[in-house]
Amino acid sequence: MTAPTPQPTRRSAAQSTHGAAALPTRLAAAQSTHRSAAQIARTARGPRPVPEVAGQQPYRMPPMLDTVLPNGLRVICVRQPSTSMTELRLRIPCLPRGPQALAAAEVMAATLLRGTTARDHRETDSVLARTGATLDAVRSPMWLNLIGSAPRDGLPALLRVLADALADARHAAAEVESAKGRLAERIRVVRSQPQVIAQEALRKHGYRDDPAVRDTPEPAVLAAVTAAEVAALHRSLLTPAGSSLVLVGDLDPERTVAEVAALTSWWQGGAAGREPVRVPLPGPGPVRLVDRPGAVQSQIRLVAPGPDRTDPDFGALSLANLVFGGYFSSRLVTNIRETKGYAYRTDSRFEDVKDTLRLAVEADSATGYTAAALREIRSELVRLTEGPLPEAEVESARRFLLGMSMISLASQATLATNLSSTLGFGLPPQWLTDFPEAVRTVRREEVEAAARRWFDPGAFTGVVVGDRTVLAPELAELGVVV
Structure with missing residues (x-):
């Protein structure tokens, strides 16, 4: 049975006229109760006092487990379950010596997550995608930084992908050549920017072009890097001693540390302590x-x-x-x-x-x-x-x-x-x-x-x-x- 269609309410001419006549009265009433910001800010006794800004309370660090594994890797796990995610930061000392090693280190960072002997980069990307995890490798002047995140259930898969890359990254010749091309183009673009031109000029002036402060490889040197050099640099530079792994999120710290220890038990080497790298100070001058x-x-x-x-x-x-x-x-x-x-x-x-x-x-x-x-x-x-x-x-x-x-x-x-x-x-x-x-x-x-x-x-x-x-x-x- 079809429900009856509601009929519109009809108003007589007299009702409409009455409503129109009442409108000015309602507007006048609204205007009489409206006050400007200046009026609100004052009272009969004078200006209203401005409330004091709330004091900033000291920050309290969430529960933390800080330990050094037998291979020298420092692991810090912080339980902060504000979301059901975990953030991962692995910092590995990476101080290449000389222009050729500097160029190889850039290529190593670009190819570290591009496949292992067991699976190519498409399979690695698939594993991460299925669990909602992400993982990237970025080189800074002194470190190789691996930056990742994963939902609570995806953390074990993220840790396995990370451990596999450290243990068995292939740095295949095709991937190395592709990375060299991308990096060379990026360097050319970056070096055309005024900010970078100024930084290069400052390095040459303030530090007499000291090799210790050079962080970007020359394209010609980059072009000569081989896959064998990248793999050798990986084995010699990426060591656990002096490295640190930070995990923050919805996790069980003790269980996570045990999982990391099991996955990285094979990882050995490196100096017990890293000597500070000092560069010449930019002395006073013109x-x-x-x-x-x-x-x-x-x-x-x-x-x-x-x-x-x-x-x-x-x-x-x-x-x-x-x-x-x-x-x-x-x-x-x-x-x-x-x-x-x-x-x-x-x-x-x-x-x-x-x-x-x-x-x-x-x-x-x-x-x-x-x-x-x-x-x-x-x-x-x-x-x-x-x-x-x-x-x-x-x-x-x-x-x-x-x-x-x-x-x-x-x-x-x-x-x-x-x-x-x-x-x-x-x-x-x-x-x-x-x-x-x-x-x-x-x-x-x-x-x-x-x-x-x-x-x-x-x-x-x-x-x-x-x-x-x-x-x-x-x-x-x-x-x-x-």
Whole structure:
């Protein structure tokens, strides 16, 4: 039986007229109760007080199991079941010696997960896909990093794929040739970018082109790499001693450590401790103009020696760096980007060069504003070191640093990444919580003292990369070597 169709409600002309007549009354009533933001902000007794910002609570590390296996592999398992996933970070020392080894190391990273003797890369990808896991290999200047994730039930498969790749990666000739082509093209593209051109110029100027700070292979050397060289480098470099595996997520730490130990019992070798790799410090010296004919933009790059992360000054210097140029409310950003418009990007930060830390100040500017931007950077360095620093600036930097520290540990992925990086710096896991707590107690006078010690304008050297025909006259007046 078909249900009756509802009929529309009919209103008489008198009813419609009555509703229209009542509309102005309703609007007037609504307007009489509406208050503007300025009215809401005041009471009969005066302005409403602004609530205080909630205090930032100390971060508490989740339960952690930290152990070293008999083969020297350090394993840290953190139970953080915020989602039913686990994040994996394996960090293996990878310090190739010489240009040929550097090129082979790049190819090794690109082919490590491209198949083993037992299965080719399609089968490996299929195993990961069926379980919802991912795994990638990335080489950094000092490490081979394997980065993965898996659902709770997929972690055993992820660990097996990882162990198989370490034990039996084929580095097949076809895969090696394919990887060489991809890498060569990527290097050519990257080296055409202004940022990379500036970094190369800074390396040659500040470090006298020292091989210890060269991290990108030359395409010609890369082309000569053979599959046999890649396989030999794998066997000699990828060893468990000095390596660390971090697992964070929905896991049973003790059972996971036992599983890792069983899968990697074959993995042996490596030095018990890694000697720090020191590079020459960029001593004080002139800023040099590096010609980039026809460029409409310039890159300013200044560097100075920095402290170790264990230096008592590090917390105070971190705040001084933020005040100077390290975040969106810093002096450099406010001055040369927001107020004067001399630079479209500026930054000040700590930068790792192997095991050596340096201070790096950067600005990217239109050619016509380059000299003015450099002049203001130097003026801000002088103002920072001569002080005093207003308490409000220090407190703003402190709140930002503590907030970013909390964010960096909030998710499984960021906690795993930061734990792995901390171990790579040679620091204990608790540094992730000890450092923010130390920053809470740093006094303004300590920040001023650290600024005077480390941000001395005379300690910096660097380069300006741009069109010499336009920049030379004004930069020469600033003492830049043309």
